[in-house]
Amino acid sequence: MKHTLKYLKPYMGFFFVILLAKLTAAVLELMIPSALGDILDIAAPSGSVSLIVRYGLKMAIFALCTATLNMSSNITSSHFIHKAVERLRQDLFQKVSTLSSAQLDDVTEASAVTRLTSDTYNITQMLIGCMTMGIRTPILMVGGIIVALQEDVMLTLVLFLAVPMVTLVAIHGNRIAVPKFRARQAASDHMVRTVQENVTGIRVIKALSKTEHEKKRFDAVNADLAEKTMDASLVSSKKSNTNILILNLMQALMILVGALRVNAGLMTAGKIVAFMSYFTMITNAALNIANILMMVSNGTASAQRMAEIFEKPQDLQVQDIPQDENPCALEFRNVRFSYLGQADNLENLSFRLEKGQTLGIIGATGSGKTTLVNLLLRFYDVDEGAIFIHGQDIRSIEDGALREKFGVAMQSDFLVADTTQNNIDFYRHLPKENLLEAAKIAQAEEFIREKEGGMDYPLAIKGANLSGGQKQRLLIARAVASKPEILILDDSSSALDYRTDASLRRALSENLHDTTKIIVAQRVSSIANADLILVLEDGKVIGQGKHQDLLHSCEEYAHIARIQMEAVGEEVAHCG
Ligand SMILES: Nc1ncnc2c1ncn2[C@@H]1O[C@H](COP(=O)(O)OP(=O)(O)O)[C@@H](O)[C@H]1O
Ligand SMILES: [Mg+2]
Structure with a gap:
């Protein structure tokens, strides 16, 4: 994690400004419900239109400032976070490419790909989540409770009943949901692998009449993915619906208690409305905290997987x-x-x-x-x-x-979707006559000449538009072209x-x-x-x-x- 946070360092100055903006926005946001209560309790009964407008304007300005501050700081922080993660990904890629074969065997290629993609995504989500909600949420939660207590102690007690319930449901839901989402991710990886194997091996599969077998295999992974996806969304949906139910019940209870207290002359209708706003603010904050905890747990795990690669010594x-x-x-x-x-x-x-x-x-x-x-x-x-x-x-x-x-032609080497010439040169900027000579030595000259465009003939991915023997000859030409001290033809x-x-x-x-x-x-x-x-x-x-x-x-x-x-x-x- 320390390693990942290092990437945010260059933007610390900006993050400090964003923090101040977020802080101001949260304080303003806290004042909106009170302003709303005042319109109902002070301005409306006064019968003065100008007073109503003044109070209305005050509330609108608060809302506008909050939204502007939040939006601009979210956009800015997300911009810097993406920049930081871009550098992190770049460095990870660099590091992966310097791993020795033994280290790469250990990590596995598939896992290196996941670390570059899903794991960096998790880290981005965590950082953005922390920046956009991590500052605002605790302030709204604590500040909201303090203001609510001042408004009415009795109703705050109802609030205290709701917050832990909602938080517990959310945390419990996440705990069940996270493994389900992981299982979904694994099923999706499996499906990608199956499709990949099929696309690369499609000729073999057809030649061996394995199409039916492969279709069944795909059906199985596809069904598995559908099931896991459904499982995961079911948990999410159960969690959010339970929370909506709790919130609605608590709101009903709050209105009931509030109405009784208005009846007894202990509070005003405006205060109930203001209180409802605090209630929504605080319960949302509780839900956000549960989400942040989940993102942080995922993000930390991903940062750990990332660190594992960065910490590999230079072999x-x-x-x-x-x-x-x-x-x-x-x-x-x-x-x-x-x-x-x-x-x-x-x-x-x-x-x-x-x-x-x-x-x-x-x-x-x-x-x-x-x-x-x-x-x-x-x-x-x-x-x-x-x-x-x-x-x-x-x-x-x-x-x-x-x-x-060395000049090397290995069994596993491949041609890329580029011209014949670039495939022989392989971006080493060798003189053209070397390439032509290499093609001649590799017995590739004749078939290259017969292709439209000759050395400029465009090859398909992995040289799929050439015969096996033609591909091998181009790979040999590539190995020979640099006039190496040692030539290896595997x-x-x-x-x-x-x-x-x-x-x-x-x-x-x-x-x-x-x-x-x-x-x-x-x-x-x-x-x-x-x-x-x-x-x-x-x-x-x-x-x-x-x-x-x-x-x-x-x-x-x-x-x-x-x-x-x-x-x-x-x-x-x-x-x-
Ligand atoms: N990266 C690897 N990790 C573990 N075992 C390997 C690896 N590469 C090859 N082997 C094993 O080493 C042995 C020799 O493989 P190899 O040199 O590729 O054979 P070949 O003579 O066919 O070129 C085989 O038993 C193979 O399974
Ligand atoms: Mg071999």
């Missing part, structure tokens, strides 16, 4: 590690790593590559291929061992300098046919002499020419060497190679 700091004495372009030395600190996802991994060499990595899904890439990019830090680039431990290289060394040629894949490999070795290449592939043919091949299984290296050596030394590798050769043979035969 993956740059460390002071001396240069290694036996440098090469890239080295993994006895690397061990586990995502969750349980079973190892990579163990005892060691290899060395010279500048311009190619490393091929092959292994079943889940064997740790992408994990190796994640460690090299320092998305995670190794648990044991070290990774060196030209003898420099990657933990001792500045973030930006480290990232600049399973990024799987959708290419054998011939294009072979041309790609040739172009890479002809054009990127100095680039050290890491190629993760499912096909033996994609990595057969590599200077070094790693065969991974369950995070362990079960074979390491060149293609010819592995055919003899690694049974699994030989097995994969044999099966794939047969498949290629069949494919070629079919084509023939």
Whole structure:
């Protein structure tokens, strides 16, 4: 909470002025019912029109001043609060983007999104609620009771009966309503997730004839949302109706007691009218206090969730590690790593590559291929061992300098709804000839030329208007375009046919002499020419060497190679 309030600091001067305005407005508001009573008790019986008008004007001026002061301070405070929350959201976004992958795994992406949206909304509501009602309400409550006591002690006792009842009903109602609203929010999140999955997975769903199944799944979440929404509104409606009932009964009681006292000559009709106004003012204040308490409780919880992110220490700091004495372009030395600190996802991994060499990595899904890439990019830090680039431990290289060394095409990368050129450049402002050359190396030149507008051809979201192989080639072009020191292609040629894949490999070795290449592939043919091949299984290296050596030394590798050769043979035969 302290962290959140810090954002209001620059506006403290304004908030002080707003506080004064609110205070004045509340005092004026307190005087309106008395003025009303005076019109009835003093001005009306006097028979003097000018006196009635004078009293009427006095009341109107009070009302006008109150409204103007309240409105302008509400608008101003809401303006500053939105500004403060905007900065808070900006900083949160900044912080989320600097979280390490391990920290983000811990927070989860979905929760990061909620914190940026719903939680900042709750905080805004709390701050606005406190500014607009938090000052005015207690003044009206306490001041109202003091004035009411002076007007008539007997009627104030009726008031004392009503206020706790209304407050209790409101607080109790909120206590029941809050979990119901949370449940509604969860149901709504669930529905959004389901729709999202359906929209992104719509082709798979159709292809697998799962449409009916998905429809049922949606029906279920939709019905759940409707039920939870109804539940929540029922509680709200019960609460407000009970309160209306209490207020009406109390008002009736008050009029009854008041009428008896007028009858006995103990008070005037004007005082009853004034009293009714105080009654409304005070009971409304009681309801507002219950609402403020709810907003503060929600807002504090959200501020807490926000603070959890801000308090995360900066992970993956740059460390002071001396240069290694036996440098090469890239080295993994006895690397061990586990995502969750349980079973190892990579163990005892060691290899060395010279500048311009190619490393091929092959292994079943889940064997740790992408994990190796994640460690090299320092998305995670190794648990044991070290990774060196030209003898420099990657933990001792500045973030930006480290990232600049790489050109990467990951499995999870995607294209954006922009031109082909901007997708290859990816907003790095690379020279146009680099982009064209990259497209050529990535075997994308021909299909780009065939598209209307060529490099200006607009891609749909996630490149939906391209084939799988075309998308992969653009991602490879993007990775190659910066002429990186180290090129990483993580399973990024799987959708290419054998011939294009072979041309790609040739172009890479002809054009990127100095680039050290890491190629993760499912096909033996994609990595057969590599200077070094790693065969991974369950995070362990079960074979390491060149293609010819592995055919003899690694049974699994030989097995994969044999099966794939047969498949290629069949494919070629079919084509023939
Ligand atoms: N962020 C993560 N948190 C926990 N476990 C992970 C994470 N990413 C991958 N894993 C696990 O690590 C293992 C290796 O995954 P990965 O390197 O992606 O395999 P692949 O060889 O298919 O690229 C798998 O068992 C996977 O479930
Ligand atoms: Mg992978």
